[in-house]
Amino acid sequence: MSAATGTFTVRPRADMPAQTTSAQTIPEIGQLRLDKHWSGDLRGQSVVEMLTFMTPVEGSAVYVAIEIVQATLSGRQGGFALFHAGVSERGSQSLTYRVVPDSGSGELLGLRGELTLEIVDKVHHYTLEYTLPSP
Structure with a gap:
């Protein structure tokens, strides 16, 4: 198992699509599209498509x-x-980030792994523990 560390920045995308039918009929469901820029051992860009649900209880979502x-x-x-x-x-958080099985392409074919996240002073620090087949 190898580990990659670094930071990423996040910003909302301007080209967010119209809300889906479920989001229109269930107002508690939110939909976001984000751009990320990765630095450190993992360098590149990504696009995130996210669905959220906020409860009436503060800190629960x-x-x-x-x-x-x-x-x-x-x-x-x-x-x-x-x-x-x-x-x-109620403010207690858990987060899971996993590489989708068999989603690797190019030289990252066969990538497997899990990512952990720590936010310090509003900076997103990641650690990706991963395996890659030998080239």
């Missing part, structure tokens, strides 16, 4: 997302997808 990454990892270029699931229960 959930989100799910799919992220498409184009980047260089350990000197190998390619793409892959990440799956996110975040749950906040």
